[in-house]
Amino acid sequence: MGKREIPEINAGSMADIAFLLLVFFLVTTTINVPEKGVKTVVPKKVEKNDDDQIIKVKVLPRDILKIKANARNQLLIEGEVYEPEEADIIYDMVIKFYDSHTRARGLSEDDIDGDGKTDFPVRWEVTTDTIKQEVEKWKEQLNSALSYDMEPDFFQFMVDRWEDKQMVLDEIGTYYELPDAASIKFETDDETTYGFYLKVLDIIQAAKSKVLNDFCESTWGLKYEDMKFGNSEGGIPNEEKYKKELKIVEMLYPPAKIIDYADKIEDVNY
Amino acid sequence: MAKFGKKQKKGLPPISTASLPDIVFMLLFFFMVTTVVRENPAKVKYVVPTTKYYDQVEDRSKIAYVYIGTLGDGGKSNIRYEINGNVVDEIVKLKDKLINKQGEMDEKMEDITFTLKIDKSNVDVGQIKRLKKMMQEIDIKLILYSSEQEK
Numbered sequence: 001m002g003k004r005e006i007p008e009i010n011a012g013s014m015a016d017i018a019f020l021l022l023v024f025f026l027v028t029t030t031i032n033v034p035e036k037g038v039k040t041v042v043p044k045k046v047e048k049n050d051d052d053q054i055i056k057v058k059v060l061p062r063d064i065l066k067i068k069a070n071a072r073n074q075l076l077i078e079g080e081v082y083e084p085e086e087a088d089i090i091y092d093m094v095i096k097f098y099d100s101h102t103r104a105r106g107l108s109e110d111d112i113d114g115d116g117k118t119d120f121p122v123r124w125e126v127t128t129d130t131i132k133q134e135v136e137k138w139k140e141q142l143n144s145a146l147s148y149d150m151e152p153d154f155f156q157f158m159v160d161r162w163e164d165k166q167m168v169l170d171e172i173g174t175y176y177e178l179p180d181a182a183s184i185k186f187e188t189d190d191e192t193t194y195g196f197y198l199k200v201l202d203i204i205q206a207a208k209s210k211v212l213n214d215f216c217e218s219t220w221g222l223k224y225e226d227m228k229f230g231n232s233e234g235g236i237p238n239e240e241k242y243k244k245e246l247k248i249v250e251m252l253y254p255p256a257k258i259i260d261y262a263d264k265i266e267d268v269n270y
Numbered sequence: 271m272a273k274f275g276k277k278q279k280k281g282l283p284p285i286s287t288a289s290l291p292d293i294v295f296m297l298l299f300f301f302m303v304t305t306v307v308r309e310n311p312a313k314v315k316y317v318v319p320t321t322k323y324y325d326q327v328e329d330r331s332k333i334a335y336v337y338i339g340t341l342g343d344g345g346k347s348n349i350r351y352e353i354n355g356n357v358v359d360e361i362v363k364l365k366d367k368l369i370n371k372q373g374e375m376d377e378k379m380e381d382i383t384f385t386l387k388i389d390k391s392n393v394d395v396g397q398i399k400r401l402k403k404m405m406q407e408i409d410i411k412l413i414l415y416s417s418e419q420e421k
Contacts, residue, residue, distance in 0.1 A: 011291065018294040025298065029305030035333055035385050037318075037416040039325035042405045188395045195319040195390025197398070198415055202321040209323060262395055262402070270361045270400035 038198060038205070043263045059181040063121045065097045067184065069200060071191035078119055087200060094207035096120045097184060098253060123176035126165055134162045168251050171244070172219065175252065187261040197262065204258060212253055220245060313357050314339035314350045316389035321417040327383050333414075334371050334382050336364075338397065339389040346392050361397075361404050369408060380411040387416045 068076040073084040100120040142155035212224040227242040316339030337352040351364045
């Protein structure tokens, strides 16, 4: 039986076919880059309840950094008018808002007004004594709430909060906290252009991230972004690893201090 | 008389092209793996703002694009909303389209990042508020204001 030889297949056109496919993919595709932008969250609908606990805090005019933008993109900050091109001024103001003045507890309002009036929030020193007092006070209220069958959530929250402050004090030593009422309010007109709105948000965000980075670098020698979003060896997210540190940052620079009026949508109709 | 020697026909041996398909296939696979199919260009015209600070969303399977811009030369009076190639002129009409999009993607509403490509000069904050209100009603949680990065 003679073995019949199989003729070799001509592969010369293979290259042409492959080239054709290659060109097709080159033309129709883009390289997968992550989508970049400013992330926000749509506010949750809140049902108003009459018997909700309301925390009353003392608000001083200096505690609030009010930024208003009108329909012509002009800014009104702390009573002064700025043109749209001057928006960068917000950067320094936000930094001052977070890190301007520190005072020891026990000083009166007159003392502050005496040695230089300020337009920015004054940070108060947190002392072990005050923490002890407050923890005891709230624990007492928590217990009485439990014995009267009241909702204990609020009191538990206050106890935890003051205990967290003790934790921060133990970790970093003497520290100064922002008053509860301190906040940045960014108010916009409905006719303010979207581009300008995002520009102001961006400046506020950039200033805030500089403040956080400076604090984290001087305290732990790390960048805030790396601690919050990075991954360490073994693929463990840093957010787990630096849980305590991030908690401290959160206590010193509370995240909910920026109030964006574009989120005030309760009465909006579309 | 000088004798011209016959030039010996030595020439270069022909280069083998047998490995060419392999090389090309390798390139082909490289591009197939590293790329995604380009989304259709939007019908509405928009220029996104520029920011210094930005967040990133990596997972493209959880991104839905919404475009807000102008159609034609109408400027501010000609704002259109676009999703999935559908162009509508009112936010109310966008609502069903967003719900359809979620069904298509087969993800939970709160897991999808709605990437908003919004024109920076013709759209104003009032529109953003109305859009947010509508998104709140259908339990959309994450949004990303798409922006160019400042160098």
